[in-house]
Amino acid sequence: MTSTQHPQDPTSALRHEAGASRGARIIGTGSDLPEEIRTNFDLARTLDTSDEWIRSRTGIGARRIAAKGDKTSDMARRASQRALEASGLTGRDLDMIVVATVTPDRPLPSTASLIHHQLGARTDCAAFDVAAACGGFCYGLTLARAQIESGLARYVLVIGVELLSRIVDWTDRGTCVLFGDGAGAVVVGPTDASSTGRVLATALGVDGSLTESLTIVAGGSEEPPSDEAIAAKRHLVRMNGQEVFKAAVRYLSEVSARSLTQCGLTPDQIDWVVPHQANQRILEAVGDRLGIPTSRMVLNLERYGNTSSASIPIALDEAVRGGVIKPGQHLLFCALGAGVAFGSAVVRW
Ligand code: ACO
Numbered sequence: 192m193t194s195t196q197h198p199q200d201p202t203s204a205l206r207h208e209a210g211a212s213r214g215a216r217i218i219g220t221g222s223d224l225p226e227e228i229r230t231n232f233d234l235a236r237t238l239d240t241s242d243e244w245i246r247s248r249t250g251i252g253a254r255r256i257a258a259k260g261d262k263t264s265d266m267a268r269r270a271s272q273r274a275l276e277a278s279g280l281t282g283r284d285l286d287m288i289v290v291a292t293v294t295p296d297r298p299l300p301s302t303a304s305l306i307h308h309q310l311g312a313r314t315d316c317a318a319f320d321v322a323a324a325c326g327g328f329c330y331g332l333t334l335a336r337a338q339i340e341s342g343l344a345r346y347v348l349v350i351g352v353e354l355l356s357r358i359v360d361w362t363d364r365g366t367c368v369l370f371g372d373g374a375g376a377v378v379v380g381p382t383d384a385s386s387t388g389r390v391l392a393t394a395l396g397v398d399g400s401l402t403e404s405l406t407i408v409a410g411g412s413e414e415p416p417s418d419e420a421i422a423a424k425r426h427l428v429r430m431n432g433q434e435v436f437k438a439a440v441r442y443l444s445e446v447s448a449r450s451l452t453q454c455g456l457t458p459d460q461i462d463w464v465v466p467h468q469a470n471q472r473i474l475e476a477v478g479d480r481l482g483i484p485t486s487r488m489v490l491n492l493e494r495y496g497n498t499s500s501a502s503i504p505i506a507l508d509e510a511v512r513g514g515v516i517k518p519g520q521h522l523l524f525c526a527l528g529a530g531v532a533f534g535s536a537v538v539r540w
Contacts, residue, residue: 214389215339216382217538219280221273222375222508223266224495225255231368240364250471254371254496256356262296264305266374267352270504271310274348274376282310285378286344288318289334291327291500293529294354295320306350317344324405325467325528326395327351327500328375332524332536333393335379350376351500358407360427369469370428371496375504387519392453392537394446397530404434405529435531439473442533444480447525450535458482460521461537465510467526468492468502477525489515499528516540 230253231242245251257266267290275281288310290303303318312318323330328351335347352374359367382389406429409420420426443466451458458481466474466488474492478485489510491502498505503524510516520540527533 213340213342214382214386215336215379216386216388216390217377218380219274219276219278219378220376220504220508220511221270221275221277222373222501222505223269223273224373224505225257225261225266227256227258228253229256234368238362238364238367240368245368248472249369250492251369251496252493255373257354257372263292263294263352263354264296264302264309266354266372267292267302267306267350267376268309270352270374270376271306271348271350273508274378275310278378278380280346280378282312284346285310285312285316285348287316287335287338287347288312289321289331289347289349290319291321291323291331291349291351292353293322293324293327293499294352294358302352323500323528323532323534324530325469325497325499325502326526326530326532326534327528328503329393329524329526329534329536330395330532332377332379332390333395333534336390336393339379339381345381347379348376349379349504350374351502351504353499353501355497355499358428360424363427365432366428366430369497371498373495373498373501373505375501375506375508377504377507387539389539390536391456391539392450393534394449394453395532395534396442396446397532398438398442399530401434401438401531402529404431404438404531405429436470436473438531439469439527440476440480442531443467443473443477443525443527446527446533446535447477447481447523450523450537454537456521456537461487461523462520463510463516464488464523464525465503465507466524467528468495468506469497469527483523500526502526
C-alpha cells in the first residue's frame with residue numbers, strides 16, 4: 192500500500208466499509224535498542240550490589256543505555272521506521288501517532304509531534320503523547336483499536352519508548368538496577384471478518400491511591416525545577432518497591448482476566464503472554480494466578496531490564512521476527528506502572 196492509494200480524509204473511505212465486521216490488527220512491528228550493554232557486574236563496581244542479588248530478586252542480568260546525545264525521539268523514529276517497513280506503509284499513510292513515554296525529549300512539544308515531522312506524516316494525521324508510564328503501550332493500543340474500529344482512522348502508529356537512564360538516580364541501588372532504555376513500535380490497521388489477525392479485547396484501569404509509590408516529585412507544576420530540587424534529587428525516580436510489587440501482582444492478574452473474559456477465551460487458549468518486563472517474580476506470581484506458566488511468556492527481561500512502555504513492543508517485535516509468534520496464535524499483553532496505571536489486550540496474530 193502506498194500513500195497515493197490513500198484518501199486525504201481516511202474516514203470518508205472507511206465509512207463505506209462494513210462497520211460491523213471491521214476490526215483492528217497489528218500489521219507491522221519494529222524496535223530499537225542502544226548498543227551499550229550495562230551488566231549487573233558493571234553496576235556492582237560503583238554500587239553496593241551484586242549480580243546475585245539483582246538476578247535473584249528481579250531476573251535482570253543487563254540493560255541497554257542510550258548513547259550520549261541520542262534522544263527519546265531518535266529511538267522512537269528508528270523503531271517506527273522498522274514497523275512501517277514491516278507493514279509496507281510510509282509515514283504519509285498514518286492517521287494517528289501515539290507515543291507512550293514518561294521520558295519525552297522535552298516537556299513541550301510532544302515527542303509525537305517530533306516523530307510526526309521526522310516520518311513525513313500528513314498534517315491531518317493526529318499525534319500526541321500518552322502518559323501512562325509502563326502501562327502506556329496498552330493505553331496506546333486501546334486508542335488505536337477504538338479509532339480503527341469506529342472508522343475514525345485507518346492506520347495508527349503506537350510507540351512505546353523510554354530513556355529511563357536519564358531519570359533514575361544512579362546512586363540508588365533500590366531503583367537504578369531495574370531500568371533500561373529502548374523503543375518498540377507497532378502499526379495498527381483495519382481488518383475484516385475474513386482475516387485471522389485481530390485485537391480481540393482490551394482493558395484498562397488505574398488505582399490512583401498508589402500515586403506516591405512510584406513518582407518524580409520535582410520538575411512539574413507542583414515543584415518547578417530548582418537547584419534545591421536537583422540537589423535533593425527530587426527530579427529523579429523514587430519508588431516503594433514492595434508496594435509496586437504487590438500492586439503489580441494484583442492488578443496485572445485482574446486486568447488480564449478482564450480482557451480474557453471480554454473475548455471469551457480461557458488462559459489455556461493463550462499461546463504466548465507478552466508481558467511488561469518488570470520483574471521475573473512478579474510474572475511468576477501473575478502466571479500462578481492466571482494459570483499460565485512462564486514457559487508460555489515471551490521474556491527478555493534478563494537482557495534489557497525494565498524499559499517501561501517500550502517493553503511489550505520490543506518483546507513482541509523480537510518474537511515476531513524470530514518466528515516464535517505464528518499466525519493464528521492467541522497473545523495476551525499486560526502491563527502496569529506508575530499511577531498505578533495498568534492495561535491488557537488479547538490479540539489473535
Ligand atoms: N542490591 C543489593 N541490595 C539491595 C538492592 C540492590 N540492588 N536494592 C535493595 N537492596 C537491599 C535493601 O536495602 C534492603 O536491605 P536491608 O534489609 O538491609 O534494609 C534489602 O535489599 C531488601 O530490600 P527490599 O526493598 O525489601 O527488597 P525486595 O525483595 O522488595 O526487592 C525490588 C526490591 C527488587 C525493587 C522489588 O521490590 C521489586 O521489584 N518491586 C517492583 C518494583 C518495580 O518493578 N518497579 C518498576 C517500575 S513499575 C513496574 O514496572 C511494575
